[in-house]
Amino acid sequence: xxxxxxxxxxxxxxxxxxxxxxxxxxxxxxxxxxxxxxxxxxxxxxxxxxxxxxxxxxxxxxxxxxxxxxxxxxxxxxxxxxxxxxxxxxxxxxxxxxxxxxxxxxxxxxxxxx
Amino acid sequence: xxxxxxxxxxxxxxxxxxxxxxxxxxxxxxxxxxxxxxxxxxxxxxxxxxxxxxxxxxxxxxxxxxxxxxxxxxxxxxxxxxxxxxxxxxxxxxxxxxxxxxxxxxxxxxxxxxxxxx
Numbered sequence: 001x002x003x004x005x006x007x008x009x010x011x012x013x014x015x016x017x018x019x020x021x022x023x024x025x026x027x028x029x030x031x032x033x034x035x036x037x038x039x040x041x042x043x044x045x046x047x048x049x050x051x052x053x054x055x056x057x058x059x060x061x062x063x064x065x066x067x068x069x070x071x072x073x074x075x076x077x078x079x080x081x082x083x084x085x086x087x088x089x090x091x092x093x094x095x096x097x098x099x100x101x102x103x104x105x106x107x108x109x110x111x112x113x114x
Numbered sequence: 115x116x117x118x119x120x121x122x123x124x125x126x127x128x129x130x131x132x133x134x135x136x137x138x139x140x141x142x143x144x145x146x147x148x149x150x151x152x153x154x155x156x157x158x159x160x161x162x163x164x165x166x167x168x169x170x171x172x173x174x175x176x177x178x179x180x181x182x183x184x185x186x187x188x189x190x191x192x193x194x195x196x197x198x199x200x201x202x203x204x205x206x207x208x209x210x211x212x213x214x215x216x217x218x219x220x221x222x223x224x225x226x227x228x229x230x231x232x
Contacts, residue, residue: 040214044159049224049225050159051222052214052219052220059218061218061219093158095159097213097214101173102173102176104161105158105159106158107158108158
């Protein structure tokens with residue numbers, strides 16, 4: 001199974017500053033026929049299901065603010081919040097959904113306000 | 115508007131059984147793969163099972179193989195998860211999910227809580 005490892009486990013960022021979360025997969029999640037990386041990023045707030053932010057490593061979901069961006073390919077991926085807002089306090093997860101299941105989530109990164 | 119509404123969760127003893135249901139609306143249910151994802155308290159989400167549009171393909175995480183069965187009824191726009199031989203470690207919120215596809219979107223229900231305890 002593909003293992004997704006996030007770093008850091010938590011981070012505290014000042015309002016308006018940049019937050020960067022990394023995710024490393026134990027093997028490539030690139031689907032060569034489509035040249036797409038099967039990585040997604042989710043935001044989860046207490047008492048709510050995860051909300052999709054990014055799919056295909058870098059495609060922002062519908063209605064997701066443009067301060068959220070995804071990058072990377074192969075085995076190394078990054079979620080960036082360019083200017084942290086109070087409503088961005090949450091836990092963030094990466095997910096690999098490469099071909100045949102099992103699909104696997106990273107362990108999560110808790111983002112707080114400094 | 116897509117809606118996924120889970121039901122059937124509750125308190126059960128180790129070794130017991132439960133059947134979860136998910137009522138889907140707002141989309142052409144029969145055209146989509148469907149998924150169950152669970153999340154234990156304070157833990158990361160865990161993908162549990164997938165089922166193809168016509169039910170001909172099913173996949174499970176290793177920890178539930180032989181104990182859980184995913185199924186669907188396209189006439190009723192419903193998804194099910196039959197859970198047998200439940201263990202304490204199966205305690206979690208269980209989410210019904212229309213998984214990510216080529217459209218780049220997914221949809222989640224609000225979840226139903228399963229608690230396995232003696």
